[in-house]
Amino acid sequence: MKVLAFSDLHASASRAAAIVAASDAADLVIGAGDFCNMRQGLDEAMAMLAGITTPLVLVPGNAESHDELIAVAPEGATILHGQGTEVGGLRLFGLGYGVPETPFGAWSCDLSEARAAEMLTACDVADILVLHSPPKGVADLTSAGQSVGSKAISAAIARIQPQLAVCGHIHDSWGKRGTIGASDVVNLGPVPTWFEIDPRER
Numbered sequence: 001m002k003v004l005a006f007s008d009l010h011a012s013a014s015r016a017a018a019i020v021a022a023s024d025a026a027d028l029v030i031g032a033g034d035f036c037n038m039r040q041g042l043d044e045a046m047a048m049l050a051g052i053t054t055p056l057v058l059v060p061g062n063a064e065s066h067d068e069l070i071a072v073a074p075e076g077a078t079i080l081h082g083q084g085t086e087v088g089g090l091r092l093f094g095l096g097y098g099v100p101e102t103p104f105g106a107w108s109c110d111l112s113e114a115r116a117a118e119m120l121t122a123c124d125v126a127d128i129l130v131l132h133s134p135p136k137g138v139a140d141l142t143s144a145g146q147s148v149g150s151k152a153i154s155a156a157i158a159r160i161q162p163q164l165a166v167c168g169h170i171h172d173s174w175g176k177r178g179t180i181g182a183s184d185v186v187n188l189g190p191v192p193t194w195f196e197i198d199p200r201e202r
Helices: 014-024 042-048 066-072 113-120 153-159
Strands: 002-006 028-031 057-058 082-087 092-096 128-131 165-168 177-180 184-188 195-198
Touching: 002 014, 002 042, 002 165, 028 165, 042 066, 057 092, 057 184, 092 113, 153 165, 153 177
Parallel strands: 002 028, 028 057, 092 128, 128 165, 165 184
Antiparallel strands: 002 195, 082 092, 177 184
16 A cells, blocks of 8 residues: 655645645555644644545644544544554554653643553554654654653554554654664654555454
8 A cells, every 4th residue: 555644744835735736646644743833723734634535544743632633634534542443454553642741831732651651552453553752762853862752652663563653743853764673663744755555464
């Protein structure tokens, strides 16, 4: 399957237009959170993605809540936050929000490491993990060189060993890649990023 993935749209109309245009060639589109800015303008951001007719799977970032995303997501989109789904035989599991808690204040939708670990226990197997926050030590460096990813997410990737784990959140690491065991980890950013993923035999 041809999978198109992106993160951190932050209500950019030009970037949304590029994603929508690219989506015609995809079998699945994944959005890894932060569609708006500071809980504002989510409905407008979702309207920018309304032209996507391919199956669409989204997780909330720290800039929007799970409930807010469900309320305004394009018709037919699947919203994951501690749940899984299957598209074309591919098994996906999603976890949104900032992990660990960010320093951004009350507007930011965050999870503690303990809560993230608890929610991730619901996943035993997945071809793709859709995350907003990166795992600790992979694609998680700030411009100051700080590793700010999640230990709970890193442990979950090591345990589940998906073919692919996609994330965003740390803008300074957009486009960065790494591995945890046999799993590829990619911090996406707001550009069309392509993967070829086929379901594993069961």
